[in-house]
Amino acid sequence: LAGSQEEEYVRDFLKTYFEEGFTNSTLSYEKYKQGMAALADLDLAAFSAKLFSQATSETALPGGDVIRLVHLRELDGGEFPFLLALPGRRSMARKQRLNCFVGHRFLKEIEGPLRFNLAHVLNPHRIDLRWSAQDLSASDIFAEIVEGIRGADMCFFDNYRVDDKPNVYIEVGIAYALNVPTILTEYQGSSVGSATAPVPSDLQGLFRIRYSTYEELFRKLYFGLPNFVGRIKRN
Amino acid sequence: MLSIDDRLNEIIRQLIGNGITLEQAVEAFEGKYIVAAMSATDGDITKASKALGVHRNTLHNKLRSQTMLNGFAESIQPSRRRLSSNSVRSAHRKSSLANDKALDDLLAMFVDPYRKVG
Numbered sequence: 001l002a003g004s005q006e007e008e009y010v011r012d013f014l015k016t017y018f019e020e021g022f023t024n025s026t027l028s029y030e031k032y033k034q035g036m037a038a039l040a041d042l043d044l045a046a047f048s049a050k051l052f053s054q055a056t057s058e059t060a061l062p063g064g065d066v067i068r069l070v071h072l073r074e075l076d077g078g079e080f081p082f083l084l085a086l087p088g089r090r091s092m093a094r095k096q097r098l099n100c101f102v103g104h105r106f107l108k109e110i111e112g113p114l115r116f117n118l119a120h121v122l123n124p125h126r127i128d129l130r131w132s133a134q135d136l137s138a139s140d141i142f143a144e145i146v147e148g149i150r151g152a153d154m155c156f157f158d159n160y161r162v163d164d165k166p167n168v169y170i171e172v173g174i175a176y177a178l179n180v181p182t183i184l185t186e187y188q189g190s191s192v193g194s195a196t197a198p199v200p201s202d203l204q205g206l207f208r209i210r211y212s213t214y215e216e217l218f219r220k221l222y223f224g225l226p227n228f229v230g231r232i233k234r235n
Numbered sequence: 236m237l238s239i240d241d242r243l244n245e246i247i248r249q250l251i252g253n254g255i256t257l258e259q260a261v262e263a264f265e266g267k268y269i270v271a272a273m274s275a276t277d278g279d280i281t282k283a284s285k286a287l288g289v290h291r292n293t294l295h296n297k298l299r300s301q302t303m304l305n306g307f308a309e310s311i312q313p314s315r316r317r318l319s320s321n322s323v324r325s326a327h328r329k330s331s332l333a334n335d336k337a338l339d340d341l342l343a344m345f346v347d348p349y350r351k352v353g
Contacts, residue, residue, distance in 0.1 A: 017345060026348050038341040047338055061339055065346045085346040095352070125352045226348035233351075 006048040013083050013219070014039055020223035052081075064088025070120045072218060073113035075160075080215040082222075086124055095126045098229070101152035101180075103132035103145075103171040105162045114158060117214060121222055127154075132171060149175050154232055160187040176206070181232045185209045185217055269297060 018035040021027035027035070051059055057069040066086040071079045086092075100122060104114055118129055130148055149155060155175040162168050175182045184206045207228055211217035237245070250260050269287065276282035284291040 014341070014345060021348065027344075031344060035341060035344050038337055042337055042341065044338070061342055061346070063343075065343065067342055067345070083345075085342075085349045087346055087350045091350040125349065127352075226352050229352045 004045075006052045007045045009081060010044050010048045010051070010083070011039060013081075016219055017223055020220065024224050024227050026223070026227045064090070068124070072117045072120060072214065074214050075113070082121070082215075082218060084121065084124060084222075092126070098127045098153040098232070099130060099151065100127050101130050101132065101148050101155045101171075101175070102157075103155070103168045104158040105160060105165060105168065107161060110158075110160055113214065114160075117218055118156065121218055125225070132168075145171060146174055146178075149180055150178050152180055154228075155180050155182040156185070157182065158185045158187070160185075172206070181207070181228070183207045183209065183221065183228065185211060185221070188212050265297070269294065 015036070018027065018032050018039070022029065022032035047059070051057060051067065051069045059067045061067065065088045068084040068086055070082050070084060072082045074080055102115075102118060104110055115129075115131065122129060130152065132145055132148065149171065152175075155171075157168050157172050157175070159166075159168060172182065172184060186208060188210050189212060207224065209217060209220045209224070211220065247260075255263075269283070272283040272286050273280075276286065280291050280294055284294040287294065
């Protein structure tokens, strides 16, 4: 990205964060207003340039918090920048580890970028990922999957290109029956491919994210994460 | 040739026509007056304060205001920047720090919700 694009990207990312945070009740109206006003006033050029130019792509804030820039992978094979908000060591030390069971269509072009992105976004927050049918040599894969979901604190399922092999909906059904908090991401179609068939109505009522690009998916996922994890803890 | 009064009246008419308030006009005039005195004394605060008839601490405090410093920076010649260059750098530093502080606050708002994740 060129200098002005870097600044524009950071501004847009944070703007979307404040809007989504306010919409999903992570942020109060006052915080939302305060954030948007600061974004309108602040010169972000130096900060953006520093973030994009550093080899480590991290900026430490007073108190030890860190803003990390990572480059995630897009559906069409491209990349997009993404900002992570990483609390300092003290906050991190207090975090409990969460296990997340992940299910999606097993295609090379999905497996690579989706897993890469999830690992970048969730692992730093101590959310460990366990892939569906990770152990393919298991004699009873179905039982493995059920046990995997039962032992998870949360599940993540994606329906991209599951039309001709909708196994992922079975996994969603198991998570639903076992009452494991679940995020279901639904591909809505884009220049890369047509929309996947709608989610069965019986499975509605989960934390659903509709997306057309991975950039859209991962922003919605990341910005909704505090609220989702908060609900897990309350239950 | 126009008298000082006539020239002042002309300036005042222009200021009023441009919607400049009395407070803004007084501030601008004071700033320019001080800048002229500082310029005439090569940035020597003690001499300038004597010329202006104010205590040097008063002048020092007035020079601290960013508006005043900007005016000074614009008016003074490069060769006479002995005091102003430091002051202007200081003003820029303050402005930069203010931006940094506001940016830190903004980014802290971004990080806060993620303390509870995990």
